[in-house]
Amino acid sequence: MQPPAPAPGSDDQDVGLRTRLVDVGVELVTREGIQALTLREIARRAGVSHGAPRRYFPTHLSLLSAIARRGFADLADRAAAALDGATGDTSPRAQLHTLARTYLDFALTHRGMYELMFRHDLLESNQLGLRETSLPLFDVLVGLVTRARPQSDVAPAVAAGALWGNLHGIAQLWGWGSLTLATGAHDVEPLLCAALDAHLGPTAR
Incomplete structure (x- = not known):
């Protein structure tokens, strides 16, 4: 069962957290390689719950695509x-x-x-x-x-x-x-x- 999505915040907060998740992913793949890019590890380093990324990126693939962009x-x-x-x-x-x-x-x-x-x-x-x-x-x-x-x-x-x-x-x-x-x-x-x-x-x- 997927954890519940976090309650909606302001648009600025949403954009800020979305950007932060991608920033963390870029840093992770640069320093530790592609194997480090799990949703849980990205969320942990971004300082959010492990279910939070799914609000902005419905799948792991969509988050990886944002990092690749x-x-x-x-x-x-x-x-x-x-x-x-x-x-x-x-x-x-x-x-x-x-x-x-x-x-x-x-x-x-x-x-x-x-x-x-x-x-x-x-x-x-x-x-x-x-x-x-x-x-x-x-x-x-x-x-x-x-x-x-x-x-x-x-x-x-x-x-x-x-x-x-x-x-x-x-x-x-x-x-x-x-x-x-x-x-x-x-x-x-x-x-x-x-x-x-x-x-x-x-x-x-």
Whole structure:
């Protein structure tokens, strides 16, 4: 039996507690990983009863989706700042390198959040429009791929998807230590450059 929902408070209190629950979830996944994201633990750290989160998030999945949305927003902000702050070479390929490096750095330094963001059940359920939250950054990738490969017979979205899949695989395998073991590389940069060459063609020498 579910515990009774807390009595309604003011709209400001509702928004404040909802935000607090997500804040706590973000902190938990960042520090302790995705396994720490139970409703009970989030409620405990937020200082509310273990049944309180269900008033704002009817299911555990909806709360996890709200936390994942923060991750996508953070990644998008980092990508925009990196692209806006880039100096020197501003060609589409150079911007793709900047975007890809930002993506990999986020994945490797925010492993718990990154794992949560791409959980199949969250994306499949599309709670809180989670898929739509992730698409704008993919659109940026498609736009840059379009400009970097204007004569390609491959649809830009398909080429961008293949590059994204490559980057996602690098992030996962690097995080597990597999790529270091297999290649002897101690930084993802050579792998990133190889991925760009594979999908865009080698840079002019």
